[in-house]
Amino acid sequence: MHGALYFDAEHYGKLENLNSCFRFRFRFVPAQHRVTEDDMTETTALSEEVQPEVKYCGRYKCPWTDWEYPNGVNFALRSLIPDEKWTDKSNIPSAEDLDCKLPVQDPDFDKLKNPPTSGVQATWIGHATVLVQLDGITVLTDPVFSDCTGPVLIGYRRYRRPACLVDKLPPINAVIISHNHYDHLDVHSVQKLNEKFGEKLVWYVPKGIKTWMESMGCGNVVELSWWEEHPDCNDQKEDVTFALTPAQHWSGRTLLDTNRSLWGSWVIKGPRHSFFFAGDTGYCDAFRQIGKKYGPFDLSAIPIGAYYPRHFMGPQHIDPKQAVDIHQDIKSKNSLGIHWGTFKLTKEYYLEPKEELERDVKKAGLSENSFVTIKHGETKTFGETETSLSNINVSS
DSSP states (O other), X not given: OOEEEEEEEEEESOTTSTTOEEEEEEEEEETTSOOOHHHHHHHHHHHHHSOOOEEETTEEEOOSTTOOOOOHHHHHHHTTSOOGGGOOOOOOOXXXXXXXXXXXXXXXXXXXXSOOSSSEEEEEEETTEEEEEETTEEEEESOOOOSEESSTXXXXXXXXXXXXXXXXXXXXXXXXXXXXXXXXXXXXXXXXHHHHHGGGOEEEEETTOHHHHHHTTOOOEEEEOTTOEEOOSTTSOTTOEEEEEOOBOOOOSSSSOTTSSOOOEEEEEOSSOEEEEOOSOBOOXXXXXXXXXHOOBSEEEEXXXXXXXXXXXXTTSOOHHHHHHHHHHTXXXXXXXXXXXXXXXXXXOTTHHHHHHHHHHXXXXXXXXXXXXXXXXXXXXXXXXXXXXXXXXXXX
């Protein structure tokens, strides 16, 4: 095919900022078609509608100007110095008290084996691990079933057990991974899932993670960039689309691989229902873009914890108020608060995410049932149609 390749570059961010980068665009135009002002306007509108990922010198960068890379050494040192901004308010009680205030229950496995035909059914395993069932498929998010996750000697230990172990899970079609941090991508959990489901399981991961997944024995790995879509789930449901969408975060498992792989959120669009998984993120304009392109969603799983102290955690982890903002940005009909009450990652009071979420939902003028938390192991169906509900009422 004959034609011309057009190229342009746009700088954004502060020039002195390391996150300041250039956005490059290539566009092929066939010989029989000449570029007009309308063509260029269309291209510009598309670039403003969605934010592509940015990679510079082999490492991905957050493209938003309010991003600030977290300094873990500074966090560790400041934690040792008396300072009100860094005070540990977590106050996690004894196991006996936790059983009363933050109980873990065994899932209803009959519900998991026989999900409803209408709505999106979600079971919170703990932290960012959610079992989601919609339109005939079952998907697991950021699977972490281990008691301790992280590098040897400096990992994080659970104070609430997983609601169930891998061997109790129902058949799963796909796993979606938001990024490669240890509390979202766990070696032992990946190995256990491979042992149970093998090649039947499709792993959806951001760019740069596929090689690691294959080294763990995963044989069916789909690796995507931001806004890239994959049209099915193991060729079983042609009407289901998986799409990787942006998030404001970072990646890394060692001191040498920081941001070598991408991170993101996930969209699952079925023929009747849709689901959004925010993963780990700070607040940014990307969520309005996601809502415009893919919304509304029947259910979204949005993090609400691990946010204090704000001046340090703010760029990488949203707080409950920002979670409500995202709920509205993406046009979610229902949302589930995750990423809290499992690992002690930061310093807020351990029940504060749940309590603050309830207050922020009311302040936003939303229905109290539109954005909720559930117990570890609890199963809840969101977005059931009026027809199915009426059938239930008649039968009862």
